[in-house]
Amino acid sequence: MEQLLEFETVSKKFGSKAALQGISLSVNPGRIVGLLGSNGSGKSTLMRIAAGLIRPDSGKVRVLGDEPGVQSKARVSFMPDKPQFESWMTVGEALNFQKDFFPDFDPDKSKRMLDFMKLSRKDKTSSLSKGMQERLQLTLALSRRASLYLLDEPIGGVDPVARDHILDALVEFYEEDSSVIVSTHLIADIERIFDEVLMIKDGSLVLREDVERIRLTSGKSVDQLFKEVYAEC
């Protein structure tokens, strides 16, 4: 089985601060993986390396068998933690932008997602609330039929009702033969959708486990385990 994402002893520094320290991991198809860690633990750096936005200082990264680059960008759908649309755009123009550049963009799916998210193509992106911007971000990411979805803090900064709506949309619209990696530190709200979790702390992988196994062997929720792991570190 082809692994969608492979990290082999990957390290990255920003100035003197190590963001990732020798991380190794792999993600198989058909999984929803939680990338968990506190603020500044290296989640976004890992996501950005996988998305081909930054290059690691050392180690090897393989996305769908290739090094991150132009080819992998066409098959990986990344939802960054900041708006990827431009402030002059309307919702429709932001979707047209995706359609123009990504061959796997599915207009029918985007239409269904717009309805689900209660967004209008005529809305100006600059006038959307934080929650609605998150919804648009997710619409842009999930309207593609990508092999790997990377969602960086998709529910950060939105109210609990909007969180549930966003998570429902994620489960409804992701491609089942692809994989989703969701980075977050708001675990209690989101752990119901995970198949597997990766916990990172100070740029190092401290735990990798199936969610079902965690529940069966420890009798704890992922949120409880997360608090234990991070309390020990």
Next chain:
Amino acid sequence: MLRLLKYDLKRDMYVLLGGTIALLLGLLVIELGTKSITTSVTAKAVLSFMMYTFFGILILIATCRGFQANICSIGRRLVPLGSIHYIGAALLYGVLLNAVLLAIAGLQVLYYDSVGILEELWRLGAFTVNWNSSIPLPLGALLIILWATLFLLTLLLLVMALTESIKFKGRILIALAVIVLLSSLISWAENHFFGGLSSQALTGFRIEDQSQMILPSQSFRTGLLRFIFKLVVGAVFIWLTVKLIDNRVKVD
């Protein structure tokens, strides 16, 4: 590349429309305003030339700002295109807008020609043109100015990418220093290898007297060698810009 250009033009649509209207109004003011007072046709031509120069500089600034926004924009950097496409789109943007500016200037020249002002300017010796090429002068002037714009832009885009790669303060000063240094080096190399007395900080066409525009004229062989030299230098600038975008420029 063209798709990136399409979104650059859409983004800047209102600024560009506003700029075009401002230019036309400015030219109209020069034309009508100078009718009521005793102004020589030379002064009128110089004012118009200054107006075009001013808008040409604005186009360069807009091109650089757009390029800077694009290479730092997460939405743009996620598209499956190599860094060369951002550079190509910016060069096309700058050349396209300058071509529009030159087209407006061309219309004004045609108007001057039809009302006899152009003939009067020639007669007064307001500008001199040494042109001994088989290419018609208007086409030659157009190509020279667009080529100068393209070459200058390769330098400016490199400097923009460089400043976005620098993490410490004083980036604008460094950018200015690099522009002056590289331009002076190119001028020196041109003079050294192909002769000439050019010493301008910014390469391109030059004004040597207050009211005399001189289009450079040289032998075909020297001209070709200069062109090849600048082509190679421009290619090196583009290569360096690609390397900086790929390895150093931080995405916001």
